[in-house]
Amino acid sequence: MEISYPFWGGKRPNYCGHPGYELKCNGDAPELTMMDVSYRVLDINTSSQNVTVARADYWNDYCPDKYINTTLDAALFNYTSTFPNLTLYYDCPSGVRRYPNSFTCSDTNTNISVFYTATGSDAITVTCMDNVTVPIFQSAADDIENGLAGSINLAIAMSLLGEALAGGFGLELVAINNSLCEGCVGSGGQCGYNATSNEFACFCPDMLYPSTCPNNTNTGLCEACVASGGRCDYNWTSNEFTCNCSGIPYAVTCPNNTNTSLCKECVASGGQCGYNGTSNEFACNCSDIPYAITCPNNTNTSLCKACFCRGMLHPSTCPKDAAKVSMYTHLYAPRTSNTSTAAHRFNAPIWR
Incomplete structure (x- = not known):
């Protein structure tokens, strides 16, 4: 079974699907939860955006812990067609046990009589305490009706019940616009x-x-x-x-559309590719300032990196360390006068 949009869950992140269509893996089948009831997903038709589901609490078991009717979340699902209801009546008088379409559920050492019908025509005239309705396909309802009309035993009646519940029913996904997804996929x-x-x-x-x-x-x-x-x-x-x-x-490409040849030249000269918003042209951001194409001398900015020496500009390289320290110490020495030091602060560029 292929699982795609609008479903998500498991290894599919939540942004891969609609929030209301989360699937969780339970055993050998994905399940979705709606109105506090879990449903096994039997089939997904991606083209029609229809799914076939079956009640998980009635999968190979007809005695659930809670008796909950099948109710759809109208914001997410709708029936694909009109389905007959299979109705199970619980806690009925013991007299119903003589019918083939009845069975017993055990609850805390108490045997509860259960009776089921697919169309309502087989309903008995006794009062049962609870009932649950589950949609089934028309073909399954016909099989139950035809079987009960003849002489069948309990085993056949239970087999018909199991097949009807396992066959599930169809749902249409109503919270999505299938044309949007088709357009998206068509555009790549x-x-x-x-x-x-x-x-x-x-x-x-x-x-x-x-x-x-x-x-x-x-x-x-x-x-x-x-x-x-x-x-x-x-x-x-x-x-x-x-x-x-x-x-x-x-609109489409960067100016000059030169397959980044300018950028490659800039990087090779030691700069970083940028853009001049004033002239609307390429700019090469170097260690000192932006340049049109490449950094000066195209020498990997070795000269540029050497010319800034503790805030003083030199034509080529910085003085030797000893001379540099003695020569420029006064620029960084704190003032001892009462004059505010704020007026004498020296903001040197970063020495690269």
């Missing part, structure tokens, strides 16, 4: 859920989008943006793709 994305906005989300290779991957081009725009040195982004105001180039958004 994967269907999911945005827990922040509580809405459908399309997970694309770069980020999540509200419906489809940008321009429905299987992330072709994103690939072009990355190739130009940018990062794929989304404009939530215009609902359009944008290429984030060092903080500046562009």
Whole structure:
């Protein structure tokens, strides 16, 4: 059984599905819980967004701890068609035991008589204390009706009951828009859920989008943006793709679209690739200031790193340590006069 959107649970994170469609693994089958009742998921039809489920508390057991009717969460599910109800009557008079469609449940050393019917036409005229209704397929109801109309024994009657309950019934998923998921998958994305906005989300290779991957081009725009040195982004105001180039958004690619050749030259010279928001052009951020393409001398900024010496600018390298200490000690020595030291503080650049 293939489990996909809108279901999640287990190894599928919650953002892979709708919050109301969590599945939990119980033994050999996934289960969903609705209105405090667990249901075994027998089949999932992803194209029609229908599922077949069966009551977990009636799986190979007809004597549950609690008697709870089948009630749907209308915000999440609806019946795929009109299903007849199988009704089980509990704590009935002992006289019903003469019928083949009756059995006994043991409860704290007490035998409780149970009677079941698929259509209501076989209902007895005695009063039972509890009853539970479970939808079943019409074919299962017909089998029970036809079997009870003939001469059957208890074993056959119980077999018909078990087959009807194990066959389950169909549900339609109503909390999702299947067309949104189809559009997302068609654009190269994967269907999911945005827990922040509580809405459908399309997970694309770069980020999540509200419906489809940008321009429905299987992330072709994103690939072009990355190739130009940018990062794929989304404009939530215009609902359009944008290429984030060092903080500046562009429609498709970063300026010059040079496959980051400028950036490679910048990094090779010891700088970091950036962007000049004033001139709308590439910038190479070096140790001192931004440059147009590469750091000065293209020498891995060795000269640049050496010229700043404890706040003093030198043309090439710093003086020897001994001379440097004696020469510039007065710049950092504390003032001893009563004059406020605030006026004499020296803010030296970081010595690189």
